Amino acid sequence: MTPIVEVTDLTVEFARSGDPVRAVEGLSFTLDEGRALALVGESGSGKSTVAGALLGLHRGTGARVGGTVRVGGIDVGTAEAGELRRLRGGVAAMVFQDPLSALDPYYAVGDQIAEVYRVHAGGSRRAARARAVEVLDRVGIPDAARRSRSRPHEFSGGMRQRALLAMALACEPRLIVADEPTTALDVTVQAQILDLLHELRRETGTALLLVTHDVGVAAESVDEVLVMQDGREVERGPVGGMLGAPAEPYTRRLLAAVPRLDGPVREPLQKGSPLLEVHDLRRVFGRGSRAVTAVEGASLTLHAGETLGVVGESGSGKTTLGRMLVRLLDPTGGRLLYGGREIGALPERELRPYRRELQMVFQDPVASLNPRRSVGESIADPLRVAGERDEARIRGRVRELLDRVGLHPDRYEAYPHEFSGGQRQRVGIARALAAEPRIVVCDEPVSALDVTTQAQVTALLAELQAELGLGLVFIAHDLAVVRQVSDRVAVMRAGRIVEQGTVAEVYGTPRDPYTRQLLAAVPSLDPVRATERRELRREGRQELAVA
Amino acid sequence: MTRFVLQRLAGAVLVLLALSVLVYSLFHLAPGDPARLACGERCNPQQIAQVREQLGLNDSMFVQYLHFLQGVFVGRDYSTGVSLVHCDAPCLGLSYQSDQQVTQLVLERLPATASLVVGALVVWLVVGVGTGLLSAFRRGGPTERILTLLTLAGSGTPVFILGLLLLMAVCAYLQWLPFPSYVPFGEDPEQWGWNLLLPWLTLGLFESAKYARLTRSATLETLAEDHIRTFRAYGVGERSVVTRHALRGAVPPVIAISAVDLGSMFGGAVLTESLFGIPGLGKTLIDGVKAIDLPVVVGVVMVTGTFVVLANVVADLLYAAADRRVVLT
Numbered sequence: 001m002t003p004i005v006e007v008t009d010l011t012v013e014f015a016r017s018g019d020p021v022r023a024v025e026g027l028s029f030t031l032d033e034g035r036a037l038a039l040v041g042e043s044g045s046g047k048s049t050v051a052g053a054l055l056g057l058h059r060g061t062g063a064r065v066g067g068t069v070r071v072g073g074i075d076v077g078t079a080e081a082g083e084l085r086r087l088r089g090g091v092a093a094m095v096f097q098d099p100l101s102a103l104d105p106y107y108a109v110g111d112q113i114a115e116v117y118r119v120h121a122g123g124s125r126r127a128a129r130a131r132a133v134e135v136l137d138r139v140g141i142p143d144a145a146r147r148s149r150s151r152p153h154e155f156s157g158g159m160r161q162r163a164l165l166a167m168a169l170a171c172e173p174r175l176i177v178a179d180e181p182t183t184a185l186d187v188t189v190q191a192q193i194l195d196l197l198h199e200l201r202r203e204t205g206t207a208l209l210l211v212t213h214d215v216g217v218a219a220e221s222v223d224e225v226l227v228m229q230d231g232r233e234v235e236r237g238p239v240g241g242m243l244g245a246p247a248e249p250y251t252r253r254l255l256a257a258v259p260r261l262d263g264p265v266r267e268p269l270q271k272g273s274p275l276l277e278v279h280d281l282r283r284v285f286g287r288g289s290r291a292v293t294a295v296e297g298a299s300l301t302l303h304a305g306e307t308l309g310v311v312g313e314s315g316s317g318k319t320t321l322g323r324m325l326v327r328l329l330d331p332t333g334g335r336l337l338y339g340g341r342e343i344g345a346l347p348e349r350e351l352r353p354y355r356r357e358l359q360m361v362f363q364d365p366v367a368s369l370n371p372r373r374s375v376g377e378s379i380a381d382p383l384r385v386a387g388e389r390d391e392a393r394i395r396g397r398v399r400e401l402l403d404r405v406g407l408h409p410d411r412y413e414a415y416p417h418e419f420s421g422g423q424r425q426r427v428g429i430a431r432a433l434a435a436e437p438r439i440v441v442c443d444e445p446v447s448a449l450d451v452t453t454q455a456q457v458t459a460l461l462a463e464l465q466a467e468l469g470l471g472l473v474f475i476a477h478d479l480a481v482v483r484q485v486s487d488r489v490a491v492m493r494a495g496r497i498v499e500q501g502t503v504a505e506v507y508g509t510p511r512d513p514y515t516r517q518l519l520a521a522v523p524s525l526d527p528v529r530a531t532e533r534r535e536l537r538r539e540g541r542q543e544l545a546v547a
Numbered sequence: 548m549t550r551f552v553l554q555r556l557a558g559a560v561l562v563l564l565a566l567s568v569l570v571y572s573l574f575h576l577a578p579g580d581p582a583r584l585a586c587g588e589r590c591n592p593q594q595i596a597q598v599r600e601q602l603g604l605n606d607s608m609f610v611q612y613l614h615f616l617q618g619v620f621v622g623r624d625y626s627t628g629v630s631l632v633h634c635d636a637p638c639l640g641l642s643y644q645s646d647q648q649v650t651q652l653v654l655e656r657l658p659a660t661a662s663l664v665v666g667a668l669v670v671w672l673v674v675g676v677g678t679g680l681l682s683a684f685r686r687g688g689p690t691e692r693i694l695t696l697l698t699l700a701g702s703g704t705p706v707f708i709l710g711l712l713l714l715m716a717v718c719a720y721l722q723w724l725p726f727p728s729y730v731p732f733g734e735d736p737e738q739w740g741w742n743l744l745l746p747w748l749t750l751g752l753f754e755s756a757k758y759a760r761l762t763r764s765a766t767l768e769t770l771a772e773d774h775i776r777t778f779r780a781y782g783v784g785e786r787s788v789v790t791r792h793a794l795r796g797a798v799p800p801v802i803a804i805s806a807v808d809l810g811s812m813f814g815g816a817v818l819t820e821s822l823f824g825i826p827g828l829g830k831t832l833i834d835g836v837k838a839i840d841l842p843v844v845v846g847v848v849m850v851t852g853t854f855v856v857l858a859n860v861v862a863d864l865l866y867a868a869a870d871r872r873v874v875l876t
Binding site for chain 1: 774778782787791792795871
């Protein structure tokens with residue numbers, strides 16, 4: 001079999017103000033026609049850089065590329081402009097991450113696909129439009145002829161990702177390079193996209209190079225896995241053997257950090273009286289005909305030392321619920337009892353004493369820290385708000401907190417951009433702890449982090465909880481993470497809690513069909529099992545696909 | 548959308564009322580006697596007192612303002628000493644100086660200003676957007692540096708200096724054109740165009756510096772976005788990427804700011820109008836201020852204000868049309 005991709009001794013260096021950063025170092029691999037290879041690694045491992053190099057995207061950017069890359073017989077490094085353009089999209093097509101920003105907001109989706117098609121196949125505008133509708137229909141966009149005239153913002157996240165796949169298919173490439181194609185998607189939509197990709201490849205025989213940080217996604221989709229760390233190859237092999245019995249310690253660590261649906265769960269908890277009781281909580285946004293009910297009839301309790309996981313897909317109302325629990329949002333109706341006292345409708349002035357005890361950790365540690373203030377100052381904010389005036393005591397307390405979350409106390413003066421994602425999340429946790437809260441609501445605290453960092457942060461949360469007796473609400477879309485960290489779980493859909501119970505109940509014997517559907521969509525680390533479950537999903541027998 | 552427009556128009560009426568109150572108050576505070584100026588130099592005190600009575604200046608400012616409102620909404624009668632003149636709504640009053648109806652005066656002066664401003668709009672869209680696009684396309688090269696220098700010089704040169712330089716060069720030194728004097732479009736379209744050429748260039752070039760920078764930065768900003776990478780990765784040529792995708796991102800801000808500029812220039816092209824002797828609204832305003840001719844000043848300010856407010860509504864509508872992600876509420 002002839003290889004479609006031959007990478008020999010690839011090195012990519014980015015010039016960063018005199019100090020070059022080597023993103024990829026001495027990487028070699030081949031990919032045969034029709035086969036699928038996953039590049040797996042944490043952020044910064046160089047995997048996306050390799051994907052870009054296959055299409056010569058580093059040419060003309062000032063990056064230094066060494067070694068050779070041949071795709072479909074074309075030497076990407078030396079090919080002339082015309083040949084390079086023929087390669088891009090015609091021979092190898094790229095499917096990008098984050099489908100909202102990967103499409104031009106000003107043009108109709110169908111027109112964008114038609115434009116790309118015309119670059120390679122020529123022909124009339126009309127023929128190109130027809131081809132665009134054809135591929136959109138193929139990737140499962142309903143009413144493709146009409147929807148092809150929609151602009152990207154009128155599509156849902158899943159539909160946009162389908163549209164990007166359609167763009168890739170338009171010119172019948174021999175290789176699809178997919179860079180984190182499902183990272184921004186909900187778990188059920190992710191399963192649909194991966195199933196679609198699988199089906200399309202079976203139909204067209206296109207080779208696939210998949211870049212992902214999610215080992216589960218790789219296990220579902222490829223024949224071979226190449227694990228990368230710091231720009232180098234760590235290990236490479238067939239997916240089954242590699243994920244079942246990794247040879248290298250790094251791969252083993254990576255796999256161990258992946259939360260699993262069959263991993264250990266927390267010990268049952270001795271409960272006292274509830275810290276937080278919620279009855280029929282409700283929140284409506286907007287008024288009149290534009291009113292949207294984001295949360296409806298939510299009831300739950302939270303005890304000291306307990307973690308309540310809240311899972312659901314985007315738009316299910318889990319963030320709205322979480323914000324109401326700490327009164328960042330005012331409930332429209334229902335009761336919110338904290339320590340037996342109704343606080344749902346308390347005016348801000350009377351709420352003040354409770355504010356300190358109800359804290360929140362946000363999803364995006366980049367956006368939730370002020371970039372122009374040192375992290376020490378950010379952590380000190382809640383202390384100052386609480387009325388502390390003694391600068392020496394504030395400093396002492398912040399240093400203590402930094403140390404407590406595993407950061408060096410001397411980094412008080414450092415700014416957010418000097419920290420990695422995981423470190424920034426630690427800063428966010430330190431800030432939430434500064435006021436000595438009793439309840440912390442964590443809204444997707446680890447979804448922006450690599451699996452190993454994710455494991456460290458969840459471990460830190462558990463440790464702090466045990467030490468301080470915190471009541472934690474852990475909001476996430478990742479079912480495996482929630483299972484690992486929670487005592488009890490609430491599943492949300494369309495603003496309602498459809499199922500609530502202990503981890504063993506919800507994951508072991510799910511009662512609601514929606515919970516079963518969610519569980520069936522979680523990627524399995526075992527490729528054999530993944531194939532079986534794909535078949536079951538295809539036949540619509542979700543309940544059997546539950547892991 | 549209809550609701551949006553109605554809401555904004557209702558808001559516009561309030562803004563204009565507030566504006567008229569402001570102008571009236573300013574006049575009340577300003578020194579000088581409008582009656583003396585209206586009467587002329589050889590008037591004796593009795594004559595001045597008579598004129599003052601006639602102009603209604605003996606009433607309190609509040610009563611004068613109420614009369615003004617009455618004129619705008621239902622029309623009013625004026626006595627000129629010998630006869631009674633009826634002024635239909637919307638009546639902006641009679642000029643102290645000429646006894647002419649201000650509404651009529653404004654309508655007479657409007658075409659000249661409109662001719663100037665619309666022509667200048669064409670110049671700044673063509674020159675400004677073109678320059679901006681070219682410097683975005685040639686980013687980092689010598690072309691861009693030269694263009695940046697020119698736009699900087701352009702925006703740094705006051706409009707009357709630019710106009711004087713053009714006049715001296717084209718009319719005095721090269722003698723390609725006679726010194727311009729305004730000819731209405733209805734009289735002779737060809738002469739209208741030739742005579743307005745220099746004013747158009749003056750105002751248009753002055754403004755185009757701003758649009759060049761706006762276009763360049765908006766285009767470069769779009770070029771750094773992810774969707775541009777998508778089209779490059781699919782083999783779309785650099786020229787298409789810039790002209791079709793990156794420039795498209797610059798269209799909404801250029802449209803919106805052009806609409807607002809156009810609106811404010813209906814009263815604000817004072818310097819260009821004075822320099823080239825174009826009998827437009829700006830010149831009328833300046834003359835009115837010099838003569839403490841309150842009705843004329845209020846009239847021009849109201850009409851200009853109306854244009855500015857309407858232009859803002861139009862800018863919002865155009866922006867929403869150019870960028871469908873925007874929802875008007």
